[in-house]
Structure formats: C-alpha cells, structure tokens
Amino acid sequence: MLNIQNLHAKIGGKEILKGLNLSVNAGEVHAIMGPNGSGKSTLANVLAGRDGCDVSKGTVTYDGQDLLKLTPEERAWAGLFLAFQYPVEIPGVNNVYLLKAAVNAVRKYRGEAELDAVEFLALIKKKMKIVKMQEELLNRSVNEGFSGGEKKRNEIFQMSILEPKLAILDETDSGLDIDALKIVAEGVNSLCNEARSIILVTHYQRLLDYIKPDHVHVLSGGKIIKSGGSDLALELEKKGYDWIKEEVA
Amino acid sequence: MTMTNHTDNVADLVRKEYEHGFFTDIETDTVAPGLSEATIALISKKKEEPTWLLEWRLKAYRHWLTMADPNWTQLNIDPIDYQAISYYSAPKSKDDKLKSIDEVDPKLLETYEKLGIPLQEQMILAGVAVDAVFDSVSVATTFKEKLADAGVIFCSFSEAVKEHPALVKKYLGSVVPAADNFFAALNSAVFTDGSFVYIPKGVRCPMELSTYFRINASNTGQFERTLIIADEASHVSYLEGCTAPMRDENQLHAAVVELVALTDAQIKYATVQNWYPGDENGVGGIYNFVTKRGDCRGDNAKISWTQVETGSAITWKYPSCILKGDNTVGEFYSVAVTNNYQQADTGTKMIHIGKNTRSTIISKGISARHAQQSYRGLVKISKNADNARNHTQCDSLLMGDQCGAHTFPYIEAKNSTATVEHEATTAKISEEQLFYCRQRGIKEEDAINMIVNGFCREVFKELPMEFAVEAQKLLGVTLEGAVG
Ligand SMILES: Nc1ncnc2c1ncn2[C@@H]1O[C@H](COP(=O)(O)OP(=O)(O)OP(=O)(O)O)[C@@H](O)[C@H]1O
Ligand SMILES: [Mg+2]
Numbered sequence: 149m150l151n152i153q154n155l156h157a158k159i160g161g162k163e164i165l166k167g168l169n170l171s172v173n174a175g176e177v178h179a180i181m182g183p184n185g186s187g188k189s190t191l192a193n194v195l196a197g198r199d200g201c202d203v204s205k206g207t208v209t210y211d212g213q214d215l216l217k218l219t220p221e222e223r224a225w226a227g228l229f230l231a232f233q234y235p236v237e238i239p240g241v242n243n244v245y246l247l248k249a250a251v252n253a254v255r256k257y258r259g260e261a262e263l264d265a266v267e268f269l270a271l272i273k274k275k276m277k278i279v280k281m282q283e284e285l286l287n288r289s290v291n292e293g294f295s296g297g298e299k300k301r302n303e304i305f306q307m308s309i310l311e312p313k314l315a316i317l318d319e320t321d322s323g324l325d326i327d328a329l330k331i332v333a334e335g336v337n338s339l340c341n342e343a344r345s346i347i348l349v350t351h352y353q354r355l356l357d358y359i360k361p362d363h364v365h366v367l368s369g370g371k372i373i374k375s376g377g378s379d380l381a382l383e384l385e386k387k388g389y390d391w392i393k394e395e396v397a
Numbered sequence: 398m399t400m401t402n403h404t405d406n407v408a409d410l411v412r413k414e415y416e417h418g419f420f421t422d423i424e425t426d427t428v429a430p431g432l433s434e435a436t437i438a439l440i441s442k443k444k445e446e447p448t449w450l451l452e453w454r455l456k457a458y459r460h461w462l463t464m465a466d467p468n469w470t471q472l473n474i475d476p477i478d479y480q481a482i483s484y485y486s487a488p489k490s491k492d493d494k495l496k497s498i499d500e501v502d503p504k505l506l507e508t509y510e511k512l513g514i515p516l517q518e519q520m521i522l523a524g525v526a527v528d529a530v531f532d533s534v535s536v537a538t539t540f541k542e543k544l545a546d547a548g549v550i551f552c553s554f555s556e557a558v559k560e561h562p563a564l565v566k567k568y569l570g571s572v573v574p575a576a577d578n579f580f581a582a583l584n585s586a587v588f589t590d591g592s593f594v595y596i597p598k599g600v601r602c603p604m605e606l607s608t609y610f611r612i613n614a615s616n617t618g619q620f621e622r623t624l625i626i627a628d629e630a631s632h633v634s635y636l637e638g639c640t641a642p643m644r645d646e647n648q649l650h651a652a653v654v655e656l657v658a659l660t661d662a663q664i665k666y667a668t669v670q671n672w673y674p675g676d677e678n679g680v681g682g683i684y685n686f687v688t689k690r691g692d693c694r695g696d697n698a699k700i701s702w703t704q705v706e707t708g709s710a711i712t713w714k715y716p717s718c719i720l721k722g723d724n725t726v727g728e729f730y731s732v733a734v735t736n737n738y739q740q741a742d743t744g745t746k747m748i749h750i751g752k753n754t755r756s757t758i759i760s761k762g763i764s765a766r767h768a769q770q771s772y773r774g775l776v777k778i779s780k781n782a783d784n785a786r787n788h789t790q791c792d793s794l795l796m797g798d799q800c801g802a803h804t805f806p807y808i809e810a811k812n813s814t815a816t817v818e819h820e821a822t823t824a825k826i827s828e829e830q831l832f833y834c835r836q837r838g839i840k841e842e843d844a845i846n847m848i849v850n851g852f853c854r855e856v857f858k859e860l861p862m863e864f865a866v867e868a869q870k871l872l873g874v875t876l877e878g879a880v881g
C-alpha cells in the first residue's frame with residue numbers, strides 16, 4: 149500500500165526528515181510515536197503533499213504510483229486522508245457544505261454520480277451515529293469556535309464519510325476526554341478492514357488500548373529508529389525514549 | 398481593443414427594439430469635447446428640457462467651477478482633464494456592431510461562460526447585433542404591463558422629465574443637492590440619462606426591478622442619474638448592474654443615485670458593479686465616482702444598500718442613509734474586491750436624525766496582489782436622535798502580502814443615549830485553510846472560492862437569491878489565480 153524509502157525532507161531549508169523508511173501493507177495499523185519535534189507531523193504533511201515540505205531525496209510509492217508526483221487533491225482522490233493535529237478554522241464555510249464538496253469531488257474523480265442533497269443527508273445521518281457527532285456542530289462553520297476535542301471528532305467524522313484507503317491520524321487522541329477517546333477509537337475500528345491501512349501518530353499508549361496496532365515505530369531525529377509490536381508502546385510508556393536513543397547511538 | 402463601447406451599443410439596440418418601451422429616442426450625434434455653459438445649454442436643448450432644469454444644471458455647473466477635485470481619499474489618481482471629455486455622445490450606429498459571436502474576444506466569452514450567462518445574453522453583452530438573436534421584447538412588454546397595473550412608474554430619466562415633471566422637480570436634488578460634492582455637482586450639470594422610479598402609496602412593487610436590467614444589460618451612461626421615490630407604505634427592491642464584465646470607452650463615470658422613502662416605505666437597492674478594471678498592470682480601466690444616498694424622510698422608513706463591487710480601476714463610493722424620520726432604519730452591506738492594481742475607497746455614512754433610529758453596516762473587503770482598499774464610514778448621531786443605535790462590522794481579507802486594507806471609522810455622537818459599536822478584523826486566506834480543503838479533495842480554485850464566499854456570506858444573503866449565486870461565481874472569476 150505505502151512504501152517509503154530513504155525519505156529526506158526540508159522545511160525552510162532545514163532538514164527534518166533524514167532518511168526515513170516505512171512500509172505499510174493493506175489492512176495494517178501502524179502507530180508512530182516519538183519525542184516532540186522529531187518530525188511526525190512533517191511526515192504526515194509530506195505524505196499529504198503540503199507546500200513548503202521539500203523532499204530532497206527518497207521515494208514514496210502509494211498503491212503502485214509515485215505519490216510525490218501528485219497534488220494534494222489528487223492524493224485525496226486516491227484515498228489518502230490526513231486527520232490534522234491542529235484542524236484549521238474556516239469562517240463562513242458550512243461544515244456540511246465542505247464535506248459534500250469533498251465527497252463529490254472524490255466521486256467525480258472515480259467517475260461516480262455526485263450525491264444530491266437528499267442522498268448526502270442520508271449518508272451524514274448514518275455516520276453521525278457512529279462517531280456520536282452532534283448535529284449542531286455540523287451546521288456551524290468548519291471548526292469555527294469548536295473546542296479542541298470537537299475539532300478532533302470532526303476530523304474523524306470526515307474520515308468516516310470519506311472512507312479513505314490510507315488514513316493518517318496526527319495526534320487525534322490528544323485533547324480528548326475519555327469518552328471521546330473511546331468514540332474516536334470506535335470510529336477508527338469501524339473503518340478497519342483488510343483493504344484499509346491506518347497510521348496513528350500518538351504520544352500515548354491509552355489510544356492503543358482501544359486500537360490494536362500491528363506495528364509500533366519510534367520516530368526520532370527524522371528517522372524511524374526502532375520498530376516493534378504493540379508491546380513496544382507499553383515499554384515506551386514506562387521508560388520514555390532515552391533508552392532507545394542510547395541503544396541506537 | 399475590439400470590445401469598446403458595448404454598453405452603448407446595447408442601450409442603442411434596446412432603444413430601437415423598444416420604440417414604445419422604457420427608452421425614448423435620442424438624437425444620434427456627438428457634441429465636441431469640452432465643458433462650458435454653452436455645452437450644458439446644448440445638452441438641455443437636445444433633450445428638450447424645461448427651463449427650470451436648464452437653470453438647475455447651470456447653477457450646479459457654476460458651483461462646480463468653484464470646487465476642487467477631492468484629494469482626501471486614500472486613492473492615487475492621475476489628474477482628469479475635464480475639457481477633454483465629450484459630454485454628450487450618442488450610441489454607435491448599427492454598422493459598428495459585431496456581426497456574429499465569432500467576432501467577440503474569446504477571453505470575454507470564456508468569462509461569460511464561467512459566470513453561466515445564457516448565450517443570448519452573452520451576445521448582447523458582447524455587442525453582437527441584437528435584433529438577430531434577441532426575442533425578449535414580449536418579456537419586457539409583460540413587465541411593463543404588470544408595473545403599469547400597479548401604478549408603478551419606471552422609465553428613463555428623460556422620459557420622466559417629460560411625462561412626470563412635477564415629481565422630478567419635487568425630488569430631484571432633494572437628497573443629493575447639486576452642490577453636494579465635486580462629482581455630484583459635475584453630474585448635476587451634465588447628466589444625460591438614467592432611471593426614474595415612483596411607487597405609489599401602499600403599493601408593493603409586483604416584481605424586483607432587476608430582471609429588466611438583466612435583459613437590457615445596461616444603460617450606463619457616463620453621467621447617470623437615478624431617482625427612486627417610494628411613497629408612503631410602499632415597497633420596492635431595485636437591482637442595478639450586471640455580473641458580466643462591462644466594457645466602456647468612457648474612462649470617467651460619475652453617477653448620482655437618490656432614494657426617497659416616505660413614511661413606512663421600504664427601499665432595497667442592490668448593485669453589482671463589474672466594470673473593466675484595467676489589465677494586470679493597471680492600464681486602462683474605469684474610474685467610478687458615485688454619489689448614492691437614501692433619505693428615510695418619513696417615520697418607520699427603511700433603506701437598505703447592498704453592493705458587490707468587483708470592477709473599475711478606481712472606485713470611490715459611499716452609499717449613505719439619512720435617517721430623518723423616527724424609528725427609521727438604514728442598512729449597508731458591502732463586498733468590495735480589488736485585484737491587481739485596482740483601488741477602492743468605499744464605505745457609507747449613516748446620519749441619525751430621528752429618534753430610535755437604527756443602522757447596520759457590514760463591510761467585507763477583499764484585496765489581492767497589489768490592490769489597495771479603504772473602508773471609510775461615518776456614523777453621525779445628531780442631538781435629537783435619542784436611542785439611536787449603530788452596529789458596524791468591517792472585515793478585510795488579504796490575498797498575498799503586497800495588497801493593503803485600511804479602515805477609517807468616523808463616529809460623531811452628539812446624543813448620550815446613542816449606542817455605537819464598531820468591530821474590525823483583518824484576515825488572510827491562509828495556506829493552512831487551502832491545504833485543509835485540498836487534502837479533503839477540493840481543488841485549489843474551488844477551495845479559494847469557498848473560503849472567499851464564506852467570508853462574504855453575511856452580505857450575499859442580502860442579495861436576491863438568483864443574484865447571490867451569480868455574485869458568488871463572479872467572485873471566483875475575479876480572484877482566479879490570486880493565491881499561489
Ligand atoms: N514551518 C517551519 N519552519 C521551520 N521549522 C519547522 C516548521 N515546521 C516544523 N518545523 C520544525 O520541524 C521539526 C519537526 O516538527 P513536527 O511538527 O514534524 O514535529 P512532531 O514530531 O509532529 O512534534 P509534536 O509531537 O510536538 O507534534 C520541529 O523542530 C519544528 O520546529
Ligand atoms: Mg506533530
């Protein structure tokens with residue numbers, strides 16, 4: 149599904165990713181952990197095609213194609229979804245309106261008929277139940293005045309509607325209360341199947357109590373310095389990152 | 398440039414088509430450039446005006462001579478040579494018109510297409526001979542009959558001078574006096590035509606006075622004069638302009654619009670202005686200096702201005718309300734877009750005179766590339782305006798870092814019971830917002846559109862539905878490629 153080889157990326161001339169390798173197969177859940185500033189969000193942004201993240205070396209193939217050649221929207225059409233660490237507010241743009249435009253853009257790309265208002269509403273109603281999204285939030289401007297947790301939940305709601313092939317969740321668990329965490333985890337789990345892959349960027353083991361990762365990676369200094377199974381996360385929770393850094397050094 | 402003077406062509410054609418319609422025939426010659434009492438006398442004579450109107454024009458002219466070009470605005474204007482302008486030029490003859498749509502500038506057609514303007518209207522707007530393609534005479538006739546049944550007078554200004562002289566004499570200059578400002582004085586001296594509307598007591602105008610304009614495309618003279626009178630307890634909604642780009646060989650436009658709302662009357666006046674703004678380097682383009690003012694003359698009257706300004710090289714415009722009667726309401730909703738080297742200085746004045754008067758100002762300014770934009774608003778609360786209330790909200794959106802937005806709110810409150818609120822914000826379309834939309838699969842240009850329209854939503858919802866949709870598209874076309 150996704151294969152990253154020796155990825156180097158710069159932001160504003162500063163090298164952030166320094167030879168990162170990662171391979172994700174269809175149906176797998178990968179967790180990426182690592183200290184603040186180690187490059188986790190940068191990786192997510194590079195994969196989603198954000199301007200200003202310049203790839204200087206390395207390759208990324210996604211679903212058999214060169215991901216780095218695609219524009220951000222083309223990546224979205226190809227089923228890549230990024231739940232942002234800090235979802236941006238867009239005043240005056242209705243949440244449902246944006247979502248409908250997004251769904252129809254993807255459908256158009258796939259050569260499917262666009263959903264009309266009635267069909268779309270039915271879809272929304274169905275998905276709202278899954279992530280227990282309040283109707284009131286849907287009719288507000290995108291993320292405007294949303295609490296931190298509401299923003300995160302909105303990201304998951306969007307994800308459940310867009311049904312991506314590869315979802316990258318950048319610290320979607322941060323700032324969630326315990327109930328919300330469970331709901332978000334259920335949302336993610338309900339999406340899991342053998343055709344879908346998920347990359348979870350997180351600082352906390354507790355999310356992994358609800359979503360079982362197949363692989364856990366430690367990103368530090370712009371590289372994956374250690375990979376393991378779900379018990380690695382438990383170990384990190386107890387011991388922090390220093391011991392790995394020493395081990396690698 | 399093959400596209401000049403379409404607007405006059407259209408007016409001419411429409412005039413011919415509607416021999417007995419809203420327009421009267423005008424002689425087809427041109428007065429030599431230059432401005433003097435003799436020129437004015439000639440204009441007045443050609444239009445067969447009564448003596449009082451000639452006197453009125455001459456008085457305005459004499460006053461104009463004593464006035465100086467306004468230079469207090471934020472605008473950067475080359476001096477205008479008023480002696481180089483021809484003050485009476487008749488529309489071009491049919492021979493000058495394009496024979497078919499193939500002769501029209503493809504770029505212009507592309508814009509029309511993006512705006513979703515029907516082919517028939519495209520041809521009219523582009524200046525293709527209308528009689529070949531246009532069969533809406535019956536539509537216009539139906540409108541006219543409907544209006545006549547309701548007792549509504551809607552005609553050209555010239556016709557009103559001839560047919561309804563008492564009304565014209567009573568109200569002309571009663572809102573914008575001839576000596577009001579430099580451009581109003583000039584307009585009063587030399588105006589050639591415009592529109593006249595009278596809604597009788599208790600009548601709710603049976604249609605938006607807009608469809609008519611869409612079909613006629615334009616009657617934009619260089620010095621246009623509009624007078625709308627809503628008699629007691631009457632209602633009217635008037636829509637000026639067109640979303641399609643208007644090209645015109647006249648560089649200077651100085652219109653005057655006067656609205657009079659008597660007791661319990663309501664006037665809603667919406668404008669979409671999209672004149673030629675000049676090219677990317679700021680060459681060419683129209684100077685648009687307009688004086689628009691509404692007078693809530695009777696108690697409980699309400700006047701509301703809504704404007705979407707995307708065109709012109711230079712815009713200088715402050716639609717205003719005089720809230721004379723008690724409990725009167727004034728509203729101003731504005732979206733102004735400036736791109737490339739456009740400059741705009743717009744805003745409003747709300748003059749609270751009566752008791753319990755209320756005004757609302759919502760101004761949305763969007764600047765891209767090198768454009769400069771100023772909002773200039775005056776809220777004046779007179780001594781007797783007990784419990785007057787104003788709410789002003791001024792938001793600017795910048796696209797790129799070479800453009801500018803400036804806000805100049807002036808408040809003069811002479812009554813301590815008044816409440817005046819002012820809010821101002823400046824924002825940028827952020828790379829973050831665009832990326833967010835694109836990550837969700839929305840194309841960059843659609844994303845820009847969506848964000849800009851979101852920013853303008855409060856104003857667009859004041860426009861008639863069909864027009865709001867057009868205005869949204871217009872914004873997208875105007876700002877194409879402005880980010881990134
Ligand atoms: N626009 C930028 N200009 C300069 N440096 C940047 C920019 N964006 C990110 N960086 C730097 O890149 C490094 C990696 O940032 P990134 O956001 O990827 O970290 P992270 O692993 O997601 O951290 P956190 O756990 O705190 O979210 C940091 O040192 C950060 O300061
Ligand atoms: Mg991060």
